């Protein structure tokens with residue numbers, strides 16, 4: 325028998341309990357055909373030597389905004405500047421490459437390091453007349469130049485109104501100085517055009533390169549479709565299909581349409597039919613692009629203290645956050661999408677929002693039983709023991725983000741206070757309740773590197789070094805299972821992915837060290853040597869020898 329390739333001399337951890345370790349893997353037609361002694365009488369066109377390196381099934385992030393990550397990568401990175409002069413020079417250089425009518429977008433500056441925020445006057449001098457919008461590292465502030473204010477209808481930065489829930493920094497004469505905080509960011513943001521089809525292609529190409537360098541072979545992207553801040557255009561599925569055809573899209577994608585793209589289809593007067601045209605729904609597609617669940621938002625942010633809670637935020641006796649969608653409307657959407665055959669993924673952070681989502685799922689199953697459907701709750705940030713048990717009973721898959729622990733853990737502790745922090749971004753409790761836990765980062769909200777996310781799932785230390793609900797710590801094995809099999813399960817693809825077993829897709833990652841053996845405190849120092857998707861190398865840092 326002749327097969328495409330044998331990857332040999334590796335230390336594969338297959339994550340398949342029936343066959344946990346292997347040194348060789350045979351690949352044909354993009355799938356695994358056997359391991360070790362099963363390949364004894366098999367001839368391969370290619371033999372690839374891993375030189376003794378450890379390898380795992382490819383990482384799979386269950387909640388990753390690939391297109392938005394690309395948008396962020398395309399904008400000018402200001403994170404490395406420690407003084408204003410070089411930052412302005414970088415803006416000047418970038419401006420030369422931006423078309424005269426285009427926007428110059430940057431992100432990541434920190435006034436604590438620079439000494440001050442940039443101001444419009446200084447940006448005007450280097451921008452060549454182009455509108456400039458620079459995002460603060462926190463994402464909660466922007467600086468705009470005069471041309472940007474002009475685009476938004478404020479000639480010479482005059483007449484800029486005050487905004488509830490925001491702040492406009494002004495010069496002595498009352499004109500906006502450039503810095504816009506919180507809700508005031510909307511004054512300019514609304515004038516920035518959304519990406520066009522070509523932009524989406526460029527963004528997907530850039531983000532794909534980063535993803536495969538991170539060892540990611542599959543991603544689930546929430547919220548596609550136009551008219552939403554997290555989508556791109558109304559033709560998003562076309563963009564992904566085109567990016568597969570032209571080779572720009574590397575990871576396998578499960579794409580979640582945004583609920584904003586849903587409508588009631590004509591010709592179903594009695595029972596109604598809620599979804600996308602032609603009845604396309606969850607599961608449609610192939611092993612490169614599949615239609616995932618529909619994405620719904622029920623509430624806001626934990627560190628922004630806007631997520632809907634049963635009890636007030638710590639130190640804010642009047643603030644329980646709020647629902648983005650009232651409970652009745654939320655239930656109607658969930659029940660109707662469920663009846664039309666969709667899997668539903670609802671963003672719910674606060675414990676009150678989580679209860680409303682679970683009420684809705686329960687109602688949907690009462691009206692139209694669909695045993696085995698894997699409705700999801702994205703983030704599932706604050707949940708007591710009873711709620712964890714209820715989610716398990718309803719077959720709901722919670723999708724918490726490991727990387728949030730170091731990125732936002734300090735803010736979460738501050739928002740919740742000591743008594744509720746034990747309920748925050750639970751992981752071990754989910755496993756104990758029998759839930760199959762996926763791994764994710766919400767990139768670019770937090771950086772998408774799965775090794776850093778696994779590190780956080782195991783160590784649960786915030787940026788300042790505080791422990792965040794240490795009882796929820798996972799073993800390295802549990803965290804790796806989440807990032808491989810768990811995310812495949814959340815996407816309904818565990819028959820295709822998540823372990824290195826005969827018949828499954830040949831997607832794996834070669835690492836510098838064995839995650840199950842290194843000191844847990846050093847997991848984030850492990851690096852990716854190569855990434856293989858469908859038996860083909862898509863990233864190689866010198867780990868593969870042909």
Ligand SMILES: [Zn+2]
Pocket residue numbers: 387389546766
């Ligand atoms: Zn997200």
